[in-house]
Amino acid sequence: MIFDNHSHTTFSSDSEMEAEAAIEAAARQGLGLVFTEHYDYDYINTKHYKEMEFRFDAAGYWEKYLPYRGDSLRLGVEIGLSDISGEANRSFLQGAPFDLVIGSIHIIDMLDLYYPDFYADKSKEEAFGRYLSVMAEMLRQNSYIDVLGHIDYICRYAAYEDKELVYGDFAGAVDEVLKAAIENDVVMELNTRRLGDSRALQELLPVYRRYRELGGRYVTLGSDAHAAENIGMNFRTALEMAEELQLQAVTFRERKMEYCS
Ligand SMILES: [Zn+2]
Ligand SMILES: [Zn+2]
Structure with missing residues (x-):
């Protein structure tokens, strides 16, 4: 069974998706599903913090969704990685026996990459360069994660005419991220959100x-x-891409990798 390994229900501050609706949508497509709720320890310290905490109680989450958990539904988390969140993340993960842990870069220097501030005083080269170097460093510091989330996250919000991460322009920095993932047994996520855009895919x-x-x-x-x-x-596009590149689609259960087919 192919799994959708990245989804957010109401435990995530920015999502109103009900668990039942998500499970039904996955089942209709013959997909397995992993809930990966947002835990961004740093978010409340960013200047855009208002009412969304991007934190949740691990034990409460586990208790509420445990009845859904099974062969086709797994319980995970997407944790935000930063210099100061390492210890908090580790203790958060003690709170429940998660199936899958995604590590993601959403905030750098206390600036949420979603907002223009991070880009305001930087050229694209500087912003993307910093993003990739932080990502490589965070992978080395947080090798306990299972999956690196959306390497192309910055392309969603970057305030430049060309938002794409062009490999040829950042080859060295991208290689450092990929090598850090491989050396630490962290699986790269193929985030499918932008694959409908032909330029992004390219x-x-x-x-x-x-x-x-x-x-x-x-x-x-x-x-x-x-x-x-x-x-x-x-x-469909993602599976074609994986096949073309000879990359095996996987999921995780109890933090152990399983092949999908
Ligand atoms: Zn996410
Ligand atoms: Zn994310």
């Missing part, structure tokens, strides 16, 4: 081709759905 292919060349073998497919209609989004 620029992501060389990144994942390089991952394979450097020794990467596995990917998790993840839609990052915050609404039921986005579960499994662009999975």
Whole structure:
């Protein structure tokens, strides 16, 4: 069974997707599903913090969703990685026996990459360069994660005419991220949200081709759905891409990797 390994229900501050609706949407498509709720320890310290905490109680989550957990539904988390969140993340993960832990870069220097502030005083080269170097460093510091979330996250919000991560322009920095993932047994996520955009697809292919060349073998497919209609989004494209690049689609249960087919 192919799994959608990245989804957010109401335990995530920015999602109103009900668990039942998500499970139904996945089942209709014959997909397994992993809930990966947001835990961004740093978010309340950013200047855009208002009412959304991006934190939740691990034990409460586990208790509430445990009845749904089974062969086709797993319980995970997407934790935000930063210099100051390491200890908090580790203790958070003690709170429940998660199936899958995604590590993601959402905040750098206390600036949420979602907002223009991070880009305001930086050229694209500087912003993307810093993003990738932080990502490589966070992978080395947080090697306990199972999956690196959306390497192309910055492309969603970057305030530049060309938002794409062009491998040829950042080859050295991208290689450092891919090598850090491979050396620490962290699987690269193939985030499917942007794969419907032909330019995004065109620029992501060389990144994942390089991952394979450097020794990467596995990917998790993840839609990052915050609404039921986005579960499994662009999975056909993602599966074709994985097959072309000879990358094995995987999921996790009790933090152990399983092949998907
Ligand atoms: Zn994310
Ligand atoms: Zn997410």
